[in-house]
Amino acid sequence: MSSPTQALFANRWLPVLLVTPLALLIVIFFYVPIFQAFYWSFFLERPFGGGSIFVGWANFARVLADPQFWEAGKRTVIFMVIGSSLAVLVPLILAVAADRQLRLSQPARNVLVWPKGVAGASIGVIFAFIFNPFVGILSPLNQWFPGIWAPGIDGTDAFIMLIAAHVWSGIPFNFVILLAGLQSLPRTMHQAAAMDGAGAWRRIFDVQLPLIMPQVFLTLVLEFTESVTSAFALVDTMTKGGPGGSTNLLVYKIYVDGFNGYDLSGAATQTAILMVFVVLLTGAQFAFLGRRINYER
Amino acid sequence: MNAIDTRIDTAIRAAASAIVLDKVSKSYDGTTQVIPPLDAELRAGEFTVVLGPSGCGKSTLMQMIAGLERVSGGTISFGARQVQDLEPKARGCAMVFQNYALYPHMSVFENIAYSLKVAGMPKPLRVERVEAVAKMLGLSDLLARKPGQLSGGQRQRVAIGRAIVREPGVLLFDEPLSNLDAQLRHDMRMELAELHRRIGATTVFVTHDQVEAMTLADRILILNKGRIEQFDTPKAIYHHPASVFVAKFIGAPPMNIVPVTGDGKVLRLADGQVLAECPVFGDYQLGIRPEDILVGEGPIKASLRYREDLGSHAILAADLGGNLLRIATPFGADIGVEANLSLTFPPLRLHLFDAETGRAIPGAFSAQ
Known part of the structure; x- marks a missing residue:
């Protein structure tokens, strides 16, 4: 990795001034709410406002004793691992394909970025329609094998649908990052491997993939952290956590508990737990994966 | 030369083959010819320097010999074998790139051994071969390092080691010295000349530097806008330039x-x-x-x-x-x-x- 370069400013207050707008945004919309969530997790809040009581760790004890919390947590982890892995793997395959000098690879690169402009909730609505058991693309399946595709009844089907929508929405960003990584490899690197006798497939695994590990790592870290929260829009529009709670991920449970059930303290506590989990997870990724992929170009 | 060196030499010495270019041409768009039909015969074991200004088609010519670019017409033969339609790996030639193109995630050993690994050579044999090459190039102490930890000259040697470890019949160099400083360039010139004497592969060396051409070449092929201006020994080219272009270039x-x-x-x-x-x-x-x-x-x-x-x-x-x-x-x-x-x-x-x-x-x- 290259050594960090230090910027020079004539006025020592100029850099502070330049960074203030962004810092303000981050503080107001990120750190303050997080602090609030942690703060509330130690209080029992009245559902309709008006005073709160300090209860110490009581909220945590209550949440951690709730089997539904653990259920939702397990689903979140499953969604995170499968959804994130696929959301990196599929764009990776597409990027490797688009990186080759094939006909139409240029328009393909454009088309694959477009979904970035679609909001999460819209994706949910569209995919709910696409996977509709009566009119969607899988509906012929039900004609041949009645009942095999029923995301409204079958929890597994609903989960698959959710992951499919999530992976699709993750394609553009990860595709751009991974393709940029592939395109930054010098052409002579491919040529050298070709001269060494490696065919196209072999070059992918021996040269291309190892060399874009920094980009793969970046997309994985971002996906893991994002999948925990960004699934909300999809769950809300596609399944509402159903059927039978089978797609009730933690982030959706927090929303339902807080804004439908008015258990504000419980929601705040679960938010705090989720936050700590994500931070630990990212730290672990950097500790175990990050160190192995550093090399000098 | 001591006994060990002789053994290394016989292990590495390749069966050199002549390169015959017969009406080889290249055009990227079908109308403008980067290289109009070109004939040349590079003798087996000869050190040929392809010399010309930037954009004269010398790199394209080399890439066509290597198999990295398709020929638009004509044939290329290595010995009796026509190779113009073969993949690079089937041609039995190796190449040293201008920017070395070492694999940054592999150690020096892995870089040199990669082609042998791809070819499916058993590990003990691989180790033996790589160590012999490393000894010859003075890389024995650096085998565990990554390319990022090497100096320019060392990287250059690794690139050469990677090329010669397979005992190629044809060895291609694409402006390999242009990234080195003047002193190192001089040293590497001597090493390359020595190396060629030892491994004896038919060598094609592309450069725009007339000093490299004069010092290294058995024969110099001077290319201008894709055409051969003159193809002769350095001495003949110096004393009897065939054209104003050659006269001004050398x-x-x-x-x-x-x-x-x-x-x-x-x-x-x-x-x-x-x-x-x-x-x-x-x-x-x-x-x-x-x-x-x-x-x-x-x-x-x-x-x-x-x-x-x-x-x-x-x-x-x-x-x-x-x-x-x-x-x-x-x-x-x-x-x-x-x-x-x-x-x-x-x-x-x-x-x-x-x-x-x-x-x-x-x-x-x-x-x-």
Whole structure:
């Protein structure tokens, strides 16, 4: 990795001034709410406002004793691992394909970025329609094998649908990052491997993939952290956590508990737990994966 | 050479094959030809330097030999084998790239061993071969390092090791020395010459540096806009350049070229000054190398404009009837600027070129 370069400013207050707008945004919309969530997790809040009581760790004890919390947590982890892995793997395959000098690879690169402009909730609505058991693309399946595709009844089907929508929405960003990584490899690197006798497939695994590990790592870290929260829009529009709670991920449970059930303290506590989990997870990724992929170009 | 070195040499020495290019051409868009049909025969075991300015098609030519670019027409043969339709790996040639193109995530050992690994060679054999090559190139202590921890010269050696470890019959170099500093370039030139003597592969070396070409080549192929200007030994190219292009490309400083007119007896400049005797009529270009001009007593008058003292000799820039004339002379030390020079052009060192085509007219001065 290259050594960090230090910027020079004539006025020592100029850099502070330049960074203030962004810092303000981050503080107001990120750190303050997080602090609030942690703060509330130690209080029992009245559902309709008006005073709160300090209860110490009581909220945590209550949440951690709730089997539904653990259920939702397990689903979140499953969604995170499968959804994130696929959301990196599929764009990776597409990027490797688009990186080759094939006909139409240029328009393909454009088309694959477009979904970035679609909001999460819209994706949910569209995919709910696409996977509709009566009119969607899988509906012929039900004609041949009645009942095999029923995301409204079958929890597994609903989960698959959710992951499919999530992976699709993750394609553009990860595709751009991974393709940029592939395109930054010098052409002579491919040529050298070709001269060494490696065919196209072999070059992918021996040269291309190892060399874009920094980009793969970046997309994985971002996906893991994002999948925990960004699934909300999809769950809300596609399944509402159903059927039978089978797609009730933690982030959706927090929303339902807080804004439908008015258990504000419980929601705040679960938010705090989720936050700590994500931070630990990212730290672990950097500790175990990050160190192995550093090399000098 | 000691016993171990000899054993390494016999292990690494390759079966060199001749390269025959038959009407090889390249066009990217089907209309403009980067390389018009080109014929050349590179003898087995010969060190051929392809020399030319940027954009002359020399890299394209090399890539076609390597199999990294398809030929648009013609055939390429290695020995008796036609290879123009084969994949690079099937051709049995190896290449050293300008930017080395080492795999940054692999150690030096893995870099050199990669082609053997791809070919499915068992590990003990691989280790043996890589160690032999590493010893030959002085890389034995660096095998565990990554390319990022090496100096430019070391990376260069790894790139060469990676190329020769497979014992290729054909070894290709694409401007391999251009990223090194002057001292290192000089050292690597000697090492490459030595290496070629030891492994004996048919070698094609692409460069735009005429010093590399002159020092390394058995024969130099000079390319201009995709066409062969001249393909001969360095000595022949220096003493008998086939065209103005070659004459100006070889030698530092390059050959002086001045336009002259022949009246059947002598060659004159536009201002009437007589430069040489030659029984030709019409317009020509007269060439003489800076180091062949004699300064002191002589019939040709020029005025000195500028001088560079290089210690061993001096380079004078003079005005000869409106033409720039460079003179390399050991006798330049006591000549002041703006002085008038008296020069002699030895007839046997003169070169006559056609004014239109720039081709050399052989024998123009030999009859005198």
